[in-house]
Amino acid sequence: MEHAVETTLTVNGIEVTRRIEPRRNLVDFLREELGLTGSHVGCEHGVCGACTVRVDGEIVRGCLMLAVQANGCKVETIEGLSDSGELARLQKAFHDRNALQCGFCTPAMLMAARDLQLKNPKASREEIRTHLSGNYCRCTGYQAIVDAIEDVLHG
Amino acid sequence: MKAPSFAYAKPRSLEEAFDLLERPGAKILAGGQSLVPSLNMRLSSPELLVDITGISSLAGIQVGRTFRIGALVTHAQIERSAEIRKQVPLLAEAAAHIAHPAIRNRGTLGGSLALADPAAEYPACALALNATLVLLGRKGERRVPAGSFFKGLFETDLRTGELLAAVEFPRVERSAFLELARRQGDYAIIGLAGVADGSGRRIAFLGAGATPVLAKGASAASSLEQALKALGNDIDPPADLYHSSATKLHLAKVLLSRAWNTLSKPH
Numbered sequence: 001m002e003h004a005v006e007t008t009l010t011v012n013g014i015e016v017t018r019r020i021e022p023r024r025n026l027v028d029f030l031r032e033e034l035g036l037t038g039s040h041v042g043c044e045h046g047v048c049g050a051c052t053v054r055v056d057g058e059i060v061r062g063c064l065m066l067a068v069q070a071n072g073c074k075v076e077t078i079e080g081l082s083d084s085g086e087l088a089r090l091q092k093a094f095h096d097r098n099a100l101q102c103g104f105c106t107p108a109m110l111m112a113a114r115d116l117q118l119k120n121p122k123a124s125r126e127e128i129r130t131h132l133s134g135n136y137c138r139c140t141g142y143q144a145i146v147d148a149i150e151d152v153l154h155g
Numbered sequence: 156m157k158a159p160s161f162a163y164a165k166p167r168s169l170e171e172a173f174d175l176l177e178r179p180g181a182k183i184l185a186g187g188q189s190l191v192p193s194l195n196m197r198l199s200s201p202e203l204l205v206d207i208t209g210i211s212s213l214a215g216i217q218v219g220r221t222f223r224i225g226a227l228v229t230h231a232q233i234e235r236s237a238e239i240r241k242q243v244p245l246l247a248e249a250a251a252h253i254a255h256p257a258i259r260n261r262g263t264l265g266g267s268l269a270l271a272d273p274a275a276e277y278p279a280c281a282l283a284l285n286a287t288l289v290l291l292g293r294k295g296e297r298r299v300p301a302g303s304f305f306k307g308l309f310e311t312d313l314r315t316g317e318l319l320a321a322v323e324f325p326r327v328e329r330s331a332f333l334e335l336a337r338r339q340g341d342y343a344i345i346g347l348a349g350v351a352d353g354s355g356r357r358i359a360f361l362g363a364g365a366t367p368v369l370a371k372g373a374s375a376a377s378s379l380e381q382a383l384k385a386l387g388n389d390i391d392p393p394a395d396l397y398h399s400s401a402t403k404l405h406l407a408k409v410l411l412s413r414a415w416n417t418l419s420k421p422h
Contacts, residue, residue: 002160002162003160003161003162003163005163021160022160022161022162022163022204023157023158023159023160023161023194025158025191025195028157044156044157044192044195045192045195045196046188046191046192046254046258049255049257052257058231058260059256059257059260060257060260060261061188061257061258061261063191063195064187064188064191064192064258064261065187065191065261066163066184066187066191066204068163069184069187069206069208071165112256112257115256129339130339131256133255133338133339133340134254134255134256134257134258134340135255
């Protein structure tokens with residue numbers, strides 16, 4: 001722990017203080033130090049979107065933010081948003097529309113979809129696709145995912 | 156992959172930042188949306204990251220005779236700013252093309268310009284708008300026009316120990332930003348950033364060389380036909396993995412044709 005920096009952040013409402021190596025990115029910190037494995041690690045260079053988490057109310061790539069940069073920040077993960085019921089309607093729509101196959105991309109899809117719902121609640125189908133363009137689904141499930149989000153936004 | 160080991164410091168003042176930047180292997184970290192992937196892929200191995208996001212004088216948008224946008228202003232802030240959309244719409248249009256919402260929430264104007272990726276959106280916008288880059292160092296301030304800032308591939312006029320503090324953009328309401336990419340948010344195959352005002356047109360291309368390129372001949376042309384002919388002398392785009400130089404030149408002409416009317420309306 002040669003360069004470790006004491007870092008305090010709030011994760012899903014709970015304040016956490018740890019000494020963190022600067023090289024540790026936020027999603028690895030959440031998964032490995034805090035056991036919050038709902039945020040996934042895919043490409044590790046910002047392309048796939050599987051690591052999407054919310055920092056101070058805005059979605060970010062968990063693999064492109066160092067955990068030490070989250071000092072003083074409010075971090076929310078799929079676990080927090082799921083437990084609070086914030087995602088309930090989206091989760092039900094994903095279930096109803098069979099909008100997942102393997103499920104690897106699903107937590108981040110829900111995070112991105114919720115972000116759109118908050119920012120642009122009347123988004124068109126095209127805008128839904130644009131907003132989700134940074135989240136890859138390798139089971140080719142986009143059609144059903146967009147259907148599910150459309151159900152929630154327009155339903 | 157995982158990033159190599161490095162130290163981290165977050166200065167609260169410019170003075171403190173300049174001290175830290177003198178240390179061996181120090182590198183500036185702002186939004187990190189290009190630096191962190193390069194660390195994760197081990198393409199970069201700094202000894203110390205100096206996180207400048209705590210320096211408040213580098214943030215914010217000031218509206219005066221020109222638009223002064225702090226280096227730490229994010230793509231999302233540029234995209235959402237009603238003032239920018241109205242008075243320098245080129246920037247707001249360009250911001251929407253940069254990667255994806257989660258990346259635009261962290262990536263910064265200063266980071267994009269200081270990195271000087273020739274396929275990035277802001278360098279071409281800065282060139283088209285003839286923006287002034289404000290560079291700060293221990294010895295004071297240097298003001299560099301965009302045309303002299305971009306020196307080569309990922310190479311700028313920034314000197315060791317200096318940082319990009321802000322960028323001043325003139326108000327130019329008539330503009331066009333267009334790019335072609337295989338998927339929304341991908342790096343552009345080729346892109347166009349053009350503005351027009353009383354003094355004429357300035358059309359720059361991204362993905363068309365080692366730096367953003369100002370298409371001088373096409374900008375000065377009096378008809379689209381002339382402009383398309385001139386563009387072949389203005390740019391010589393390098394081939395990439397999927398597109399030959401000829402294809403990229405053809406696509407540049409397509410974009411120029413699409414932008415021409417917007418940039419040629421009577422004043």
